[in-house]
């Protein structure tokens with residue numbers, strides 16, 4: 112890139128100049144006309160001013176809700192007030208401070224079941240450190256044996272992919288269901304072929320995300336029942352779905368559901384959940400016991416008695432002081448309304464897709480490529496893309512990061528811990544991967560060169576409950592910087608991870 116252009120870009124103010132009021136009004140009116148349901152979400156504009164004022168005070172455009180949700184100020188106030196005005200001890204003793212805490216832990220557990228409309232007779236809510244902790248609980252305790260199958264979609268977070276290591280160690284077979292290149296969905300006619308290949312007398316686990324953290328694709332919840340009828344236990348990774356969609360467990364009955372609460376409402380971090388059907392939970396074989404998971408154990412006799420229900424799966428002391436914040440967060444979402452949040456991100460996400468589709472170089476060539484669905488049916492507001500140079504080459508995502516920082520925009524770049532979706536999006540074949548081993552002493556940059564990738568992944572913009580039209584405008588102004596960009600500077604930092 113020429114030095115003048117770089118200097119010009121660098122000297123621009125962090126917050127681009129707002130278009131004249133009139134033009135702004137016109138474009139807002141057009142947006143409302145195109146997205147009539149957006150008008151019903153103004154409560155979120157009020158909340159942006161009252162509870163998320165720190166975003167505008169700091170000039171931030173936050174577009175990484177799939178990475179982490181944001182908390183409302185009111186959640187913190189309520190949580191801190193509770194901690195300040197009470198004395199809480201480690202739960203599960205009989206003393207007064209412990210009993211007070213136990214009551215709140217039970218209350219949080221009931222709130223989780225209630226929020227997801229999960230009948231307590233059918234489901235157990237197990238608190239974990241995060242969604243990964245929930246997935247690991249299933250992976251390490253699922254009774255995989257030789258002849259059993261672990262079936263999963265290409266499109267999965269690495270915390271689901273990792274379960275294949277448990278399957279392999281126990282002699283079970285791992286099978287991947289591919290996604291279709293353009294839309295990054297699974298061919299609905301292909302899936303039954305995989306689902307019907309089930310070992311009759313065996314344990315079979317099928318895992319997929321309700322919403323892709325790479326492409327935003329929402330894979331059908333109807334697969335749950337179909338797979339169960341054919342003899343599969345179904346593990347639904349709901350981490351990227353539940354922040355902006357209602358998961359109704361009175362309508363859908365996956366055997367296991369994994370999620371992280373910070374993705375839903377920002378605070379607290381360090382708490383996730385495994386929602387498990389009691390029947391499915393009974394099949395799990397925990398590889399060890401620990402404090403909290405047993406009723407009794409002896410040393411002189413190697414015997415222990417497991418605790419029942421959730422306790423059997425909660426190792427050690429739960430994150431007890433943070434659990435009341437889960438109930439507070441769920442109440443907050445209920446007050447705002449999941450449908451309102453859903454309508455909001457659908458309209459803004461659709462606007463963001465339009466902005467990227469409209470981004471053109473002066474000769475009319477596209478200045479951005481979006482991976483996955485280009486319209487807003489059966490998807491969430493997680494949008495992966497790359498900017499393109501006028502000759503069609505992908506703009507290095509590290510430079511995109513640099514420009515985004517100058518605009519105070521928080522985006523995600525890389526492969527988003529979802530290599531399968533990336534392999535399909537960037538049309539990387541199995542042969543390429545098998546040929547190009549990640550050798551000793553190799554850096555990620557060398558590896559990317561060795562297998563001939565055009566960049567280190569993609570850029571991901573994701574929207575959430577505090578997103579607004581200003582964010583969209585500022586994203587659009589940022590995106591315009593890539594029009595007619597023919598080179599990036601050669602001082603980009605090395606890539607350290609995917």
Ligand SMILES: Cc1ncc(COP(=O)(O)O)c(C=O)c1O
Pocket residue numbers: 177178241242243244268270320322323324348349350351371383
């Ligand atoms: C779909 C999906 N599954 C699992 C995870 C893992 O979540 P955590 O890192 O909170 O365990 C993520 C995180 O981004 C995700 O998006």
